[in-house]
Amino acid sequence: MSREVANFRTFWKGTTFSSVLEPVVYLLAFGLGLGATVVDRVDGLSYVEYVGTGMVATAVIFSSALPAMFGTFVKERFQRTYDAILAAPVDVEELVTAEMLWIGLRAGFYGNFPLIVAMIFGLDPAPGMLLVPLFAFVTALGFAAFGIAVAASVSKMDQFNYVTTLFITPLFLVAGTFFPIDQLPQAVQIASQLNPLHHLVELVRGSAFGFEGTDLLRFAFLVVFAVTLWRVAVHQMEKRLID
């Protein structure tokens, strides 16, 4: 397996620039903009601390689900990269797993940047933060698998718009990144318990300001999310790639 990862590593040239810059721009706009003018403190945290920890989840979903969707579709449909790889002694499961691992590692890395930027603006480092790359990695695996499964299920790239609007945007907005979920209607609160990004946000806040017992359940949820979507992605890709 690790050999495949090494191979696929060469398939991507860094899009580090936008992946790093985007959360920074958000953080500055929301954290400093809203923080200085509208919002004072949220859940006892300064707004920069609140958003800075929450934005890890934003960075993770945008550097996993979207690249997985577009990358998989382009490589499958336009470049026929997967056709070439599957003629070698590689099966669909290994291919999907390698893609996921690579995206997961990347997003696990990019996911730390909002935290680092937030530190520049006054967030205190904490030992628990060393676990953030792991949380980001596991969540990114799930969203990478989600993106791969979507790419293997649509017939045209335009259909990504539905997925982005229906799933990704709501997941990212109602994750407790920019505002606390407990002010929302009960139904939304319950629904957000199914949102992996919400659990990631809470785990990252835990890593900065102290974990709670429920955080273990949150992490378990992320693992189950990643494993389930992994199987879905393998299944969808088998359907797409093998006649």
Added chain:
Amino acid sequence: MKKFGAITAVDGLDLEVPKGICLGLLGPNGAGKSTTMRLLTGQAHADEGSITVLGHELPDQGKEARAEMGVVPQLDNLDVDVAVEDNLAVFARLYRVKDVKAAVDRGLAMSRLEGRRRAPVDQLSGGMRRRLLLARGIIHDPPLLLLDEPTVGLDPQIRTELWSRIDSLRTRGTTILMSTHYIEEAERLADEVAVMAHGKIISRGKPADLVAQHAGRETAEVYAAPERLAEVRARAEAQGLRVRPAGPAVAIVGSEKATDGAVPPEAIRRAATLEDVFVLLTGEEAE
């Protein structure tokens, strides 16, 4: 057998490739050649029947089989995101080649792209890309090579060059299964030809034997106006000779058996070819 919805692409195909020969799978577009190739790489699963590649049962032992075969696809699927040498290196690793660097150097030498190591693939000419595709397919020195329409869409000059490369592989003892719809390609490279149409092998043998068996010794081509051609055709067919269209002309196959008048004086007599066989058997004009 392999079905795609209502379309049966490969149907009752019975094909055995002896070790060390180049078998040409000759058939018109849509005959099921590419589907056959995909069945052999495990990228399609047969709905009925069994496939064994180098002793490995498909699809269960597909990975073992693929490890020992090289594949050169019909459609160029080089990785345009990475450089020439990385294309080779990635596949050398996928095939678990021990000395990746040496394999890459061999591949570059073979495709005469040493000077373009770091070049992006999309800066290569069509001929260079094909050479690289072939080098990638044999990066692990496989005993079996699948070539799916290896020279489709190439200039005649590049085609000839590729043929000599394929021929040297054959000489070295690599077993080759090559699909093609170019008669000349099959004639030049194949020790044996299997003519395929509608998902079945309809005839198989050495090119010369196929010609002797199906076309006879000689073919007479008549170029004339359509009415005259119809007349010539009717007369030849009345004698039980087989007549096929040949572009603007008609070709009377087996014209050595014709008796008085069936072959008009203006006809051009030539030796029968695999093309005559192909058109007679598949009913389609050759390229």
